[in-house]
Amino acid sequence: MLHPVGTGHYLVLSLALLLVGILGVLTRRNLVIVLMSVELILNAVNINLIAFSKHTGNLAGQVFAIFVITLAVAEAAVGLGLLIALFRNRETTSADEVNLLRW
Amino acid sequence: MPASFMPSAQEMMRFLPETLLTLAGVFLMVLEAIMAPENKGRLKAFALFALAAALAAAVIAYNDPGPAFNRLLIIDGFATFFRVLVIGVAILAVLGSSQYLAREGANPGEYWALVLFSVVGQSLMVTSNELIMIFIGLEISSIASYVLAGYLRDDARNSESALKYFLLGSFATGFLLYGVAWIYGLTGTTDLSQIRADLANRDISNSMMMIGAACALMFVGFAFKVSAAPFQVWAPDVYQGAPSPVAAFLSSGPKAAAFAMFLRVFVTAFEPVADRWEPIVWASALVTMIVGNFAALRQTNVKRLMAYSSIAHAGYVMVAVATHSKLGIEAAMFYLAAYALTNLGAFAVITCLVGKGERFVEIKDLAGLGARQPLSAAMLTIFLLSLIGVPLTGGFFGKFYIFKAALDARLIWLTVLGLLNSAVAAYYYLRILVVMYMEEPGDTVENTQEMGGALKFVLVGSAVATLVIGTFPSLLLDVASRYAVLGR
Amino acid sequence: MIDTALFYVFALMTLGGGILCITRRNAVHAAIWLIASLMGVAGLFLLQRAEFLFAVQIVLYIGGIMVLFLFVIMLINLDTAAAERQYSGQWKLALGAVVLAGGEIAWVMARGLPGLGAAAAVQDGGEGGSDGNVERLADLLFSEYLLPFEIVSILLLAAIVGSVFLARRRTS
Numbered sequence: 028m029l030h031p032v033g034t035g036h037y038l039v040l041s042l043a044l045l046l047v048g049i050l051g052v053l054t055r056r057n058l059v060i061v062l063m064s065v066e067l068i069l070n071a072v073n074i075n076l077i078a079f080s081k082h083t084g085n086l087a088g089q090v091f092a093i094f095v096i097t098l099a100v101a102e103a104a105v106g107l108g109l110l111i112a113l114f115r116n117r118e119t120t121s122a123d124e125v126n127l128l129r130w
Numbered sequence: 131m132p133a134s135f136m137p138s139a140q141e142m143m144r145f146l147p148e149t150l151l152t153l154a155g156v157f158l159m160v161l162e163a164i165m166a167p168e169n170k171g172r173l174k175a176f177a178l179f180a181l182a183a184a185l186a187a188a189v190i191a192y193n194d195p196g197p198a199f200n201r202l203l204i205i206d207g208f209a210t211f212f213r214v215l216v217i218g219v220a221i222l223a224v225l226g227s228s229q230y231l232a233r234e235g236a237n238p239g240e241y242w243a244l245v246l247f248s249v250v251g252q253s254l255m256v257t258s259n260e261l262i263m264i265f266i267g268l269e270i271s272s273i274a275s276y277v278l279a280g281y282l283r284d285d286a287r288n289s290e291s292a293l294k295y296f297l298l299g300s301f302a303t304g305f306l307l308y309g310v311a312w313i314y315g316l317t318g319t320t321d322l323s324q325i326r327a328d329l330a331n332r333d334i335s336n337s338m339m340m341i342g343a344a345c346a347l348m349f350v351g352f353a354f355k356v357s358a359a360p361f362q363v364w365a366p367d368v369y370q371g372a373p374s375p376v377a378a379f380l381s382s383g384p385k386a387a388a389f390a391m392f393l394r395v396f397v398t399a400f401e402p403v404a405d406r407w408e409p410i411v412w413a414s415a416l417v418t419m420i421v422g423n424f425a426a427l428r429q430t431n432v433k434r435l436m437a438y439s440s441i442a443h444a445g446y447v448m449v450a451v452a453t454h455s456k457l458g459i460e461a462a463m464f465y466l467a468a469y470a471l472t473n474l475g476a477f478a479v480i481t482c483l484v485g486k487g488e489r490f491v492e493i494k495d496l497a498g499l500g501a502r503q504p505l506s507a508a509m510l511t512i513f514l515l516s517l518i519g520v521p522l523t524g525g526f527f528g529k530f531y532i533f534k535a536a537l538d539a540r541l542i543w544l545t546v547l548g549l550l551n552s553a554v555a556a557y558y559y560l561r562i563l564v565v566m567y568m569e570e571p572g573d574t575v576e577n578t579q580e581m582g583g584a585l586k587f588v589l590v591g592s593a594v595a596t597l598v599i600g601t602f603p604s605l606l607l608d609v610a611s612r613y614a615v616l617g618r
Numbered sequence: 619m620i621d622t623a624l625f626y627v628f629a630l631m632t633l634g635g636g637i638l639c640i641t642r643r644n645a646v647h648a649a650i651w652l653i654a655s656l657m658g659v660a661g662l663f664l665l666q667r668a669e670f671l672f673a674v675q676i677v678l679y680i681g682g683i684m685v686l687f688l689f690v691i692m693l694i695n696l697d698t699a700a701a702e703r704q705y706s707g708q709w710k711l712a713l714g715a716v717v718l719a720g721g722e723i724a725w726v727m728a729r730g731l732p733g734l735g736a737a738a739a740v741q742d743g744g745e746g747g748s749d750g751n752v753e754r755l756a757d758l759l760f761s762e763y764l765l766p767f768e769i770v771s772i773l774l775l776a777a778i779v780g781s782v783f784l785a786r787r788r789t790s
Binding site: 031036037039042047048049051053054055057059060062063064066067073078080081086089090093096097099100102105109110112122 | 622625629632636642645648649655656659662665666668670671674675678679682683686691693694704709712713716717719720724751754755759766770773774777780781782783785
Binding site for chain 2: 723726727761762763764765766769770772773775776777779780781783784786
């Protein structure tokens, strides 16, 4: 028999997804995958917002989540644009070779 | 719930600066596309005109202070002070950029538009009284900054610095948002005044740990934006790699706006739990000062040195945040304004001296500047003395007021260590002076390009302003103390 | 009961997709696992009665952002990247630090949640009225949150200008 799912379950799931995202940003060298890890972090935020919105019974959390998704779109567009600019200049998307400036 | 919601004319007036800047930014891009290439110089004049109009609108808006748009925005003295500051910084930044962009052969149309959008974002950051709005303002300003940092897209250093800035910036935004989500969950609101009321009136001992964790997560995001330790690692790379005028802009305007937002959130919403976050800010302020100053000691690249110096100065402002008193807020306002002027001026000299393709960025390239370019050298001397904090410059009174506020708040150790730090800082600024005046110019080619009129205006204007603030500090301090009013 | 089962299915999708996304060698595979993870999140939105966000998540995130990702991955040849070193030298350190931090936050949450959990039973209290999720959300967006709704377009505009400018072909 499964226990009913409460807000706490969602918060724990969101925390786990946040940690996966952080781990991706910190350890991966492929910058495209680092960018994807940032998307995971934003999704963890959204899970939190939706769970809290349901919990407190006001919809501000869902409105906030819409804005977070909008931000994700903007960030993905700019981030990928920067990646293309870097690739044109350096022919690489690996963090190891992004070393003109002391990292 | 009302079915429709039309903002009143009064609210539109309070929001006028942002409206003007937005329209001007959009209009600028249309003009960019349809104008003949030889007329593109007028775009700059248009951008300056829009900024001046927004500045006037920001001043006028304070005749009728108060909230706007369902209390999402609040036009109080604090907001007005920082609105005027960020718009003023943008005017100087535009004036200081055109010569550089022409030298590098970059198309300036999008540059002005992005600066205007960035100012809209900064202006929202300082006027918002609500976490969703603060976050949107912060992101508008950040996205524009990422692109500006990589504006010379054929320059490998530019795209690298922009990408680093972007990756670490969006990572930090993730933390900030996670903290905001928790605050929303724990208090059921994103309005700063209501958060404050909720934290003050409810028994929060049960969820104290979670509130602390949420504050800490938000602190990570804010600390990144103001380049406070331990989240300052991006700043040297970005300032070194970005175009010099962009580095000048980023370290003055967006930084001041980020501090304003930091102060508003922590002093308004989180004041009921101040005893929890004060130690964190205390420690961060100390580490920021130490890291900035000691790392600057061994730099040979001028732009990188200025980046570490900017980190150190963020540390001094963090001291003011740690006091969370009215006096501390005034001191922070004074300091940020004085620092923005000094910093823009110092970067104006660097912008001119680095030459095409930014080849002359080492300290040794400044050798003999006193003889070669007496005006630039004299002005740079004033800025460096102000950064050290020598009396009769704006920097001296900035530090003086901050440490006075810290003593009043009984942060004795932080004051002592901060003063020791500024003594260390004197060494690396004085070293530049020695190179400029005492050393013979080496075999570095005579790279110097004649300084254009706009750049000269920025240079002399900020030098004069730095000296005036330093001689008559009450001019600025009176304004700061009158405007240090946070609507709650 | 069925809700509970579905929660675990979607949670597994979200987390499993996320973990596979950050461990794949090939960026295209990583993107596909990310899509799986995002679909899991969309499912969770549906379970939480956020129908509008469910649609946004599918259309915007999976339809828009992920296609953009795949497009860029194809554009910049990543075959060489797949052969290179995948993890930074300090990945063990990072893993340890992240697990430690996660454990700490989980501990904090375990202590804070009882205060929060008490209210969980009345979670349907605020969902009164016969209006659907989309109507109520639209009401909020066009009344209380009108300003951010309008102003967010500047964010998108700045992003469009920036990305077009950066990715544009060189003129020289």
